Amino acid sequence: xxxxxxxxxxxxxxxxxxxxxxxxxxxxxxxxxxxxxxxxxxxxxxxxxxxxxxxxxxxxxxxxxxxxxxxxxxxxxxxxxxxxxxxxxxxxxxxxxxxxxxxxxxxxxxxxxxxxxxxxxxxxxxxxxxxxxxxxxxxxxxxxxxxxxxxxxxxxxxxxxxxxxxxxxxxxxxxxxxxxxxxxxxxxxxxxxxxxxxxxxxxxxxxxxxxxxxxxxxxxxxxxxxxxxxxxxxxxxxxxxxxxxxxxxxxxxxxxxxxxxxxxx
Amino acid sequence: xxxxxxxxxxxxxxxxxxxxxxxxxxxxxxxxxxxxxxxxxxxxxxxxxxxxxxxxxxxxxxxxxxxxxxxxxxxxxxxxxxxxxxxxxxxxxxxxxxxxxxxxxxxxxxxxxxxxxxxxxxxxxxxxxxxxxxxxxxxxxxxxxxxxxxxxxxxxxxxxxxxxxxxxxxxxxxxxxxxxxxxxxxxxxxxxxxxxxxxxxxxxxxxxxxxxxxxxxxxxxxxxxxxxxxxxxxxxxxxxxxxxxxxxxx
Numbered sequence: 001x002x003x004x005x006x007x008x009x010x011x012x013x014x015x016x017x018x019x020x021x022x023x024x025x026x027x028x029x030x031x032x033x034x035x036x037x038x039x040x041x042x043x044x045x046x047x048x049x050x051x052x053x054x055x056x057x058x059x060x061x062x063x064x065x066x067x068x069x070x071x072x073x074x075x076x077x078x079x080x081x082x083x084x085x086x087x088x089x090x091x092x093x094x095x096x097x098x099x100x101x102x103x104x105x106x107x108x109x110x111x112x113x114x115x116x117x118x119x120x121x122x123x124x125x126x127x128x129x130x131x132x133x134x135x136x137x138x139x140x141x142x143x144x145x146x147x148x149x150x151x152x153x154x155x156x157x158x159x160x161x162x163x164x165x166x167x168x169x170x171x172x173x174x175x176x177x178x179x180x181x182x183x184x185x186x187x188x189x190x191x192x193x194x195x196x197x198x199x200x201x202x203x204x205x206x207x208x209x210x211x212x213x214x215x216x217x218x219x220x221x222x223x224x225x226x227x228x229x230x231x232x233x234x235x236x237x238x239x240x241x242x243x244x245x246x247x248x249x250x251x252x253x254x255x256x257x258x259x260x261x262x263x264x265x
Numbered sequence: 266x267x268x269x270x271x272x273x274x275x276x277x278x279x280x281x282x283x284x285x286x287x288x289x290x291x292x293x294x295x296x297x298x299x300x301x302x303x304x305x306x307x308x309x310x311x312x313x314x315x316x317x318x319x320x321x322x323x324x325x326x327x328x329x330x331x332x333x334x335x336x337x338x339x340x341x342x343x344x345x346x347x348x349x350x351x352x353x354x355x356x357x358x359x360x361x362x363x364x365x366x367x368x369x370x371x372x373x374x375x376x377x378x379x380x381x382x383x384x385x386x387x388x389x390x391x392x393x394x395x396x397x398x399x400x401x402x403x404x405x406x407x408x409x410x411x412x413x414x415x416x417x418x419x420x421x422x423x424x425x426x427x428x429x430x431x432x433x434x435x436x437x438x439x440x441x442x443x444x445x446x447x448x449x450x451x452x453x454x455x456x457x458x459x460x461x462x463x464x465x466x467x468x469x470x471x472x473x474x475x476x477x478x479x480x481x482x483x484x485x486x487x488x489x490x491x492x493x494x495x496x497x498x499x500x501x502x503x504x505x506x507x508x509x510x511x512x513x514x515x
Binding site: 080084185209227 | 266267268269270308310311335336338339340341358361362363364383384385386387388389432433461462463464486487
């Protein structure tokens with residue numbers, strides 16, 4: 001009797017971990033068994049809960065299976081972003097197709113390298129119009145990473161070219177005593193709350209590798225700041241537009257959490 | 266707050282992880298991908314992979330290997346070994362590395378670094394400066410895994426590399442490699458104080474105090490080591506390890 005009971009409790013606890021209500025019912029079922037000595041009721045209960053959780057499980061998967069597109073325009077390390085999303089069970093696809101970008105529920109906009117070259121690549125790939133369309137009209141949530149965030153500015157120092165202009169900002173080179181590029185692990189300090197950084201502790205470290213940073217003309221767009229010689233915006237948020245200067249895909253668990261937060265919005 | 270990175274450097278020879286002493290006497294350590302998995306668990310800041318036979322054999326580090334590391338590593342990693350062309354860099358980045366390390370080709374053709382940094386951005390291009398005394402001369406920059414010298418004194422070469430757009434320098438003392446007796450602090454300091462780009466100290470670390478000294482006294486921006494992270498202690502029993510955050514007070 002006792003081992004069987006224990007095993008049943010195990011099933012119920014595993015099956016009912018989604019709600020407090022179910023946990024209390026574990027005890028009621030166990031109590032019932034203790035009182036009546038019968039297992040019929042319990043089997044019924046177990047089945048019911050399993051079914052219900054099955055439904056929950058399906059609902060959750062539906063939410064997760066939104067189309068998250070990682071924009072491929074010939075820059076950056078896209079596989080590491082995809083792999084990090086895989087780790088937190090977010091379905092994603094690397095694509096440079098206009099249709100995919102239009103149909104996307106979430107867009108991740110990476111970038112490594114030279115501002116001017118990246119803008120040329122975007123023009124050459126014919127992606128500027130569709131990005132403007134989904135970001136400004138359809139208002140699809142988009143997360144720029146590193147150079148991907150910098151490109152959202154009106155202008156970039158590197159190459160002295162116009163950016164996408166979604167954010168009232170310029171991408172400027174660090175003018176500080178410290179070594180440039182800012183290369184390594186540094187903390188972020190939140191200026192306000194946001195679903196993007198939910199569950200991430202105040203002084204969590206992320207991996208940075210950049211020589212330029214955004215200078216925002218509207219401080220309200222700053223989500224987090226980081227200190228390196230000066231305080232610069234390490235994450236931004238303006239409506240459906242998000243950006244991080246660091247590399248969440250290379251920042252261990254905290255980075256994976258941030259990407260998951262974005263995908264779950 | 267910004268803090269120095271602590272970087273395990275993993276040497277590859279015939280796809281196996283090895284560790285040298287003064288660039289010789291390679292000892293087999295184990296499977297490199299297993300090491301990556303362990304460093305994931307230990308939350309290493311960054312990893313460096315160097316294929317030490319690649320330049321000599323006129324080939325590039327295995328791209329399949331880079332891909333495999335990319336599949337496993339949850340942290341940034343840099344890769345070097347036989348990088349001679351823009352296509353090589355493109356291929357390594359496409360395979361999943363964050364940064365590419367260039368040694369031999371930088372010494373033979375310094376303008377290659379300019380071409381590379383303009384194309385891929387400074388943050389992606391790391392130059393490794395291997396330093397050893399040359400008979401009747403002072404310290405020189407050596408290439409092809411320490412087998413041939415260039416005319417460049419390390420400080421002069423470091424400045425040239427910065428000028429050409431390198432994003433970061435690894436300064437490695439060949440004479441200290443694998444000795445676990447501590448870094449060449451004077452060498453590191455002379456370069457780190459003369460350039461505006463980050464300098465990674467390498468060669469000689471055997472204890473945590475050595476890492477701290479490279480940062481405090483050598484003014485390195487990051488500290489790297491091989492033996493320290495693959496051996497348990499100076500007796501050199503293989504044990505992949507990495508300091509806890511609390512052990513490192515820089």
